[in-house]
Amino acid sequence: MAVLVTGGAGYIGSHMVLALLDAGHDEIVVLDDLSAGFDWAVPEGVKLVVGDVADQALVTQTILQHRIDALAHFAARIVVPDSVADPLGYYLANTVKTRALIEAATRAGVRNVIFSSTAAVYGEPEVVPVPEDLPLNPINPYGRSKLMSEWMIADAAAAHGFSYVVLRYFNVAGADPAGRSGQSTPNATHLIKVATQAALGRRERLDVYGTDYPTPDGSCLRDYIQVSDLAEAHRVALDHLRGGGESLTLNCGYGRGYSVLEVIEVVKRISGRDFEVRLCPRRAGDPARIVAEAGRIRSQLGWQPRHDDLDAIVAQALTWEDKLSTRNRV
Numbered sequence: 359m360a361v362l363v364t365g366g367a368g369y370i371g372s373h374m375v376l377a378l379l380d381a382g383h384d385e386i387v388v389l390d391d392l393s394a395g396f397d398w399a400v401p402e403g404v405k406l407v408v409g410d411v412a413d414q415a416l417v418t419q420t421i422l423q424h425r426i427d428a429l430a431h432f433a434a435r436i437v438v439p440d441s442v443a444d445p446l447g448y449y450l451a452n453t454v455k456t457r458a459l460i461e462a463a464t465r466a467g468v469r470n471v472i473f474s475s476t477a478a479v480y481g482e483p484e485v486v487p488v489p490e491d492l493p494l495n496p497i498n499p500y501g502r503s504k505l506m507s508e509w510m511i512a513d514a515a516a517a518h519g520f521s522y523v524v525l526r527y528f529n530v531a532g533a534d535p536a537g538r539s540g541q542s543t544p545n546a547t548h549l550i551k552v553a554t555q556a557a558l559g560r561r562e563r564l565d566v567y568g569t570d571y572p573t574p575d576g577s578c579l580r581d582y583i584q585v586s587d588l589a590e591a592h593r594v595a596l597d598h599l600r601g602g603g604e605s606l607t608l609n610c611g612y613g614r615g616y617s618v619l620e621v622i623e624v625v626k627r628i629s630g631r632d633f634e635v636r637l638c639p640r641r642a643g644d645p646a647r648i649v650a651e652a653g654r655i656r657s658q659l660g661w662q663p664r665h666d667d668l669d670a671i672v673a674q675a676l677t678w679e680d681k682l683s684t685r686n687r688v
């Protein structure tokens with residue numbers, strides 16, 4: 359039995375590969391087109407197939423050749439404001455291609471599917487923390503492209519008899535504590551990544567997008583989950599599905615919100631560096647507050663976070679950023 363990890367050369371997928379290896383699973387195949395990922399992020403001994411998830415012939419051949427029984431589908435385009443500027447590109451990358459992948463995978467016999475969804479499916483929730491069964495009302499094309507995929511997977515599972523775990527990630531941050539992987543995308547837009555780059559002098563300044571939100575300090579609130587904890591959620595989801603467990607949809611977060619200004623303060627304190635912060639207008643597509651009701655994944659899968667500590671998350675991100683710049687200089 360082997361697992362196919364699409365997007366496994368990217369940030370979160372590469373951490374899932376490490377979590378599986380650390381738990382003794384060595385039957386792992388990564389499918390990635392390297393549009394935003396890196397071949398060096400795939401550990402030695404793990405097979406990397408370079409290609410598109412919508413290439414059904416390639417997907418079918420890979421599944422049959424490696425006797426794949428489970429699929430973890432990370433590959434996607436992921437930037438909220440980009441999705442507002444290029445909605446059709448996002449629906450193609452995240453919805454149309456997911457359809458092609460799921461069709462090829464289930465026809466080739468895959469019976470277990472883990473899907474990377476997002477807190478963006480909730481939109482601007484009326485209830486915070488947000489439980490999984492709240493009505494879904496995404497406010498940007500990114501969230502809609504992912505919600506359509508959730509629905510497609512649930513409908514196809516009911517019709518074709520496979521099981522799935524949909525994981526709705528909140529804001530993912532930090533890096534492998536052992537320093538083996540981290541967020542490496544050039545021109546990244548994620549807050550903690552950008553703030554660590556500003557602290558290390560690799561960006562001139564940090565722009566804060568909006569200080570007039572209905573939140574305590576006027577900046578947006580997010581629930582930051584450490585990437586290895588999230589990877590571990592995938593590992594337990596895989597065990598659940600392989601053990602015959604039922605289909606589930608679960609939030610992945612810690613249940614606590616930090617504002618943009620609070621995050622900046624932590625990055626300055628942990629790095630010991632000051633940097634320029636510019637207060638700017640709101641960015642398109644941002645909800646004011648999004649925090650997970652985080653109990654269901656613990657009760658359903660027995661998941662236990664081990665890195666719920668924003669100081670440590672920021673320290674890991676700083677260490678990785680420093681390592682990355684050394685690598686890029688070589």
Ligand SMILES: NC(=O)c1ccc[n+]([C@@H]2O[C@H](COP(=O)([O-])OP(=O)(O)OC[C@H]3O[C@@H](n4cnc5c(N)ncnc54)[C@H](O)[C@@H]3O)[C@@H](O)[C@H]2O)c1
Nearest residue numbers: 365367368369370390391393394395410411433434527530
């Ligand atoms: N980063 C976050 O905070 C966050 C939050 C919620 C959900 N997610 C979801 O998690 C998943 C992984 O995100 P990430 O942060 O690791 O992003 P990432 O960009 O680092 O990784 C995505 C990977 O998918 C690959 N890819 C993209 N399109 C492909 C295609 N058509 N065929 C094959 N490979 C392709 C890229 O090369 C890259 O390696 C995405 O589905 C994203 O929507 C991320």
Ligand SMILES: O=c1ccn([C@@H]2O[C@H](COP(=O)(O)OP(=O)(O)O[C@H]3O[C@H](CO)[C@H](O)[C@H](O)[C@H]3O)[C@@H](O)[C@H]2O)c(=O)[nH]1
Nearest residue numbers: 436438476477478528529547548549552565566567578618
């Ligand atoms: O330079 C920056 C970058 C971000 N922000 C703010 O920081 C907050 C977090 O922004 P990120 O770009 O880090 O993350 P998002 O909340 O936009 O989105 C992330 O988390 C979502 C789930 O909550 C999605 O899944 C998505 O894939 C992932 O990028 C937002 O209020 C944003 O406006 C800034 O002020 N300045």
